Amino acid sequence: MPQRVIDLSLLIEDNMPAHKLFQRPVITTHLSHESSKMFNLGVPGDAMTFQTNFIAMLDHVGTHVDAFKHVNPNGKPVDEMPLDLFMGKAVCFDVRHVPDLGDITVKDMEEAEKKCGVAGPGCTASKAPRPTGRRKIFSRSIACAVISASPIGSG
Numbered sequence: 845m846p847q848r849v850i851d852l853s854l855l856i857e858d859n860m861p862a863h864k865l866f867q868r869p870v871i872t873t874h875l876s877h878e879s880s881k882m883f884n885l886g887v888p889g890d891a892m893t894f895q896t897n898f899i900a901m902l903d904h905v906g907t908h909v910d911a912f913k914h915v916n917p918n919g920k921p922v923d924e925m926p927l928d929l930f931m932g933k934a935v936c937f938d939v940r941h942v943p944d945l946g947d948i949t950v951k952d953m954e955e956a957e958k959k960c961g962v963a964g965p966g967c968t969a970s971k972a973p974r975p976t977g978r979r980k981i982f983s984r985s986i987a988c989a990v991i992s993a994s995p996i997g998s999g
Contacts, residue, residue, distance in 0.1 A: 850936070854906045861945055862905045869901035935962045 854860070858871040877893040886892030903922075904914075909930065912919025937956035939948050 852907055856899075856901065856906055860906060862902075863945060866902050866904055869899070869905055871897060871899050874898040935960060 856869055856871070859868045862868045874896040876895050880893045880895070881891060884891075909922050909925075911922035911925060913921045935957075937953065937960060939952055939956060942948050942952060
């Protein structure tokens with residue numbers, strides 16, 4: 845069977861939805877072409893202008909990975925986690941009935957698993973290790989939860 849890569853990335857936008865505990869991203873023009881004229885760059889008759897943007901956001905907004913360190917003070921940060929944890933067989937579950945920024949529950953995942961006809965160890969969030977026991981929150985705008993079929997430890 846041919847492999848298929850599915851990009852679940854959300855476009856990062858100014859003031860995009862974020863969990864109530866987290867600051868929404870801020871994206872704004874820092875210097876515009878018009879305002880950069882004040883630097884008198886370039887040569888007479890051929891001014892050089894530019895635009896730069898200010899971008900500020902937390903690492904826990906939009907499409908992101910919960911690094912082991914997020915839930916375990918002794919866990920690895922995302923830059924030290926092996927890439928093979930983020931690749932492999934996966935299942936896409938339809939959870940569009942959950943409101944934007946709502947909680948996707950174990951029950952939601954079990955029902956989605958039955959609807960897809962997928963079963964087995966590590967296939968759903970209900971079976972994935974969660975060292976804190978807390979519920980996972982996904983954005984509805986992702987429109988599906990992708991859960992790796994390989995069990996992932998707490999690092």
